[in-house]
Amino acid sequence: MTRPPSPLRALVRPASLSFLAMVASGLVILFGAPHVLDTFGLVQMTGFTAMAMFALSQGFIWGYGGVMSFGQAAFLGLGGYAYAVGVLNMGDSTVPVFLAIAVPMLFAGLLGYFMFYGRISDAYIGVITLTVSVILFQLVNTTSGSQYRIGEAELGGFNGIPAIPALNLPGDAGNQLDPEGIWYAAMGSLVVVYMFLRAILASRFGRVVVAIRENETRAQLIGYDPRLYKLLAFMISAGIAGLAGCLFANWGGFISPTVFGLTMSAQVIIFVLVGGLGTLLGPILGAVLIQWLTIEAGAQNVIDSNLGLGAILVTFVLLIPQGLVPVARNLVLRLGTALSGRRMRAKPLGPAPGTALAGEVRR
Amino acid sequence: MAPDLIGLLGFNVLAGIATLALITLGLGVIYGMMRIINLAHGEFMMLGAYTAVAASDAGLNIWVAMLVLPPLVVGLIGLVLERTVIRFLYGRMMDTMLATWGISLGLIGLVTSIYGNVVRGVSTPVGSFEIGRYGASLYSLVIVAAACAALAGLYLLLRLTKFGLILRATMQNPRMAASLGVSPDRIYMATFALGAGLAGLAGGVLAPISGISPAMGAAYISRAFITVLGGGPAILTGTGLASTLFGFINELVSFKTTPVIGDVALLVAAVLLIRVLPQGITGRYLRRSL
Numbered sequence: 227m228t229r230p231p232s233p234l235r236a237l238v239r240p241a242s243l244s245f246l247a248m249v250a251s252g253l254v255i256l257f258g259a260p261h262v263l264d265t266f267g268l269v270q271m272t273g274f275t276a277m278a279m280f281a282l283s284q285g286f287i288w289g290y291g292g293v294m295s296f297g298q299a300a301f302l303g304l305g306g307y308a309y310a311v312g313v314l315n316m317g318d319s320t321v322p323v324f325l326a327i328a329v330p331m332l333f334a335g336l337l338g339y340f341m342f343y344g345r346i347s348d349a350y351i352g353v354i355t356l357t358v359s360v361i362l363f364q365l366v367n368t369t370s371g372s373q374y375r376i377g378e379a380e381l382g383g384f385n386g387i388p389a390i391p392a393l394n395l396p397g398d399a400g401n402q403l404d405p406e407g408i409w410y411a412a413m414g415s416l417v418v419v420y421m422f423l424r425a426i427l428a429s430r431f432g433r434v435v436v437a438i439r440e441n442e443t444r445a446q447l448i449g450y451d452p453r454l455y456k457l458l459a460f461m462i463s464a465g466i467a468g469l470a471g472c473l474f475a476n477w478g479g480f481i482s483p484t485v486f487g488l489t490m491s492a493q494v495i496i497f498v499l500v501g502g503l504g505t506l507l508g509p510i511l512g513a514v515l516i517q518w519l520t521i522e523a524g525a526q527n528v529i530d531s532n533l534g535l536g537a538i539l540v541t542f543v544l545l546i547p548q549g550l551v552p553v554a555r556n557l558v559l560r561l562g563t564a565l566s567g568r569r570m571r572a573k574p575l576g577p578a579p580g581t582a583l584a585g586e587v588r589r
Numbered sequence: 590m591a592p593d594l595i596g597l598l599g600f601n602v603l604a605g606i607a608t609l610a611l612i613t614l615g616l617g618v619i620y621g622m623m624r625i626i627n628l629a630h631g632e633f634m635m636l637g638a639y640t641a642v643a644a645s646d647a648g649l650n651i652w653v654a655m656l657v658l659p660p661l662v663v664g665l666i667g668l669v670l671e672r673t674v675i676r677f678l679y680g681r682m683m684d685t686m687l688a689t690w691g692i693s694l695g696l697i698g699l700v701t702s703i704y705g706n707v708v709r710g711v712s713t714p715v716g717s718f719e720i721g722r723y724g725a726s727l728y729s730l731v732i733v734a735a736a737c738a739a740l741a742g743l744y745l746l747l748r749l750t751k752f753g754l755i756l757r758a759t760m761q762n763p764r765m766a767a768s769l770g771v772s773p774d775r776i777y778m779a780t781f782a783l784g785a786g787l788a789g790l791a792g793g794v795l796a797p798i799s800g801i802s803p804a805m806g807a808a809y810i811s812r813a814f815i816t817v818l819g820g821g822p823a824i825l826t827g828t829g830l831a832s833t834l835f836g837f838i839n840e841l842v843s844f845k846t847t848p849v850i851g852d853v854a855l856l857v858a859a860v861l862l863i864r865v866l867p868q869g870i871t872g873r874y875l876r877r878s879l
Contacts, residue, residue: 294683294686296686296690337860340860340861340863340864341860341863343864344863344864344865344867345867346863346867347867348682348683349626349682349683349686350818350863350867352626352683352686353626353814353817353818354814354818354859354860354863356628356811356814357810357811357814357815357856357859358856360807360810360811361811361849361852361853361856363807364808364811364849364852365849365850365853367849368847368849488807489694492690492694495687495690499687529698529702530698530699530701530702531698532694532695532697532698532701533694533695533697533698533699533701533702534698535691535694535698536691536692536693536694536695536696536697536698537691537695538691539687539688539690539691539694540674540688540691540692540695543678543684543687543688543691544674544677544678544688547684
């Protein structure tokens with residue numbers, strides 16, 4: 227006989243446990259890192275955090291929405307540029323942060339309307355998003371010269387926008403954050419975005435999005451409009467990528483058209499693929515791992531970074547298409563099954579920790 | 590507008606259409622026949638251009654270096670990549686896109702390691718001629734001729750030869766073809782090599798008029814992708830029609846503004862087009878054409 231779960235029992239469900247564990251470790255890193263690392267290390271971690279959030283945006287739309295966005299860099303770049311132009315004009319960074327989220331969302335809404343309501347195939351969506359980011363790259367690249375300015379901000383073409391003012395305390399333009407403050411802002415927003423995405427995926431909206439990924443026709447027959455849900459998911463993902471762009475601009479104090487580049491779009495795909503499609507932890511870990519490897523390889527100067535990235539991408543597609551996090555989880559599960567199977571062979575296995583959410587959304 | 594200006598503009602539009610057809614054909618063959626979107630297409634073109642540079646530096650006749658060697662060399666590279674990577678991924682469209690993207694990055698990295706990240710060039714083998722007061726490049730005529738030759742050659746290959754017949758049959762129904770004694774595996778291999786070779790040809794032909802660098806492919810792929818999307822499933826008719834439409838728009842807007850705005854106009858036109866015709870032009874009209 228099954229009873230409805232009490233609130234206390236709901237808390238110890240595997241999904242809630244994994245969620246709490248993730249948020250707790252996020253908070254530990256957030257408050258622990260400044261005590262352990264020097265300023266250089268902290269700044270490097272801030273860069274990783276920006277890329278991790280970028281990877282989350284891709285992991286959400288690709289892994290849960292089933293939309294192949296190959297031009298996610300377009301939203302990263304739009305967010306970064308929106309922040310830079312906004313903050314140079316206003317002086318205060320409060321509104322520009324919202325601009326960095328809103329501009330990519332609006333752009334994604336417009337582009338997504340034509341794509342999803344045109345009902346084009348998944349592959350075409352990949353190609354169009356890719357093309358959009360390439361063309362944005364070329365467009366921003368040509369904006370050198372003082373005639374290309376938005377208010378006070380010169381776009382600067384290939385050289386980009388230097389000396390972007392950092393975030394300040396909301397509403398207090400004189401009080402700019404130091405590198406440690408930027409770290410708290412970056413890692414704090416990563417934790418918030420993670421919680422936000424977990425909440426979305428647990429909500430009715432998120433379940434419909436996943437249902438559409440699993441079987442679009444069936445979801446439509448039940449009465450949901452796949453076009454609308456895909457469009458909204460696409461816009462959410464674009465907003466997160468835009469926030470990542472804002473953090474990226476804060477991290478370097480500088481932004482150039484390379485944020486729109488193909489390498490950037492490819493990198494984020496690799497982050498998600500390496501970490502694990504259909505998880506949220508995977509993209510974060512993938513981003514940190516690959517960024518770290520790229521920096522190490524750059525310092526060693528052994529191989530060209532493009533060559534390395536390409537090799538990683540081909541290897542993972544051919545050999546480990548599900549990514550590292552799911553592989554590790556299956557390994558742990560199999561180990562657990564083997565151990566418990568030896569002890570009590572007859573008992574049917576319940577869901578293992580961490581599988582409740584992921585198991586539903588992954589094939 | 591003066592008549593000679595109109596003449597020049599018309600000539601440039603023609604050259605633009607031919608360029609578009611040339612850079613799209615290889616992508617169109619692989620997509621139309623095998624349903625694989627080859628994201629390494631731009632890099633295949635880049636390899637074709639580098640082949641032309643290397644061959645002409647080695648003292649080979651410039652025409653041989655541009656028109657004969659690139660398709661052969663890049664076709665061979667395509668063959669090797671198909672055997673080592675692509676063939677394991679048939680039927681998994683997204684994975685083939687990701688794998689070809691990986692190949693694309695890898696090729697950029699490889700060529701950068703070998704030649705360095707510098708821009709190289711090949712001199713144009715022919716001069717210019719005049720339309721009224723304006724000078725126009727004779728080389729554009731070479732591009733038009735190459736595009737026409739490639740389209741006609743492909744048509745004849747698919748229409749008249751036994752290989753073309755087997756190829757089309759395999760694409761329509763691989764199992765039936767297999768039961769009649771054809772090996773689909775080998776046909777896919779040949780098709781991928783053919784598409785790669787056509788990309789190589791485009792790279793070789795365009796080498797004299799482009800800056801040849803490891804990342805040059807990115808300059809072409811957006812236009813090539815748009816044209817394939819706009820064209821739809823029929824390779825030759827689709828490529829021809831979409832190149833004409835988009836080449837016309839691109840050249841006119843580029844003439845009025847800048848080439849980059851021309852590309853933006855191309856993208857906008859394509860996005861509007863797929864809203865109306867999600868399957869491309871030949872998805873609705875002329876469906877039974879080649």
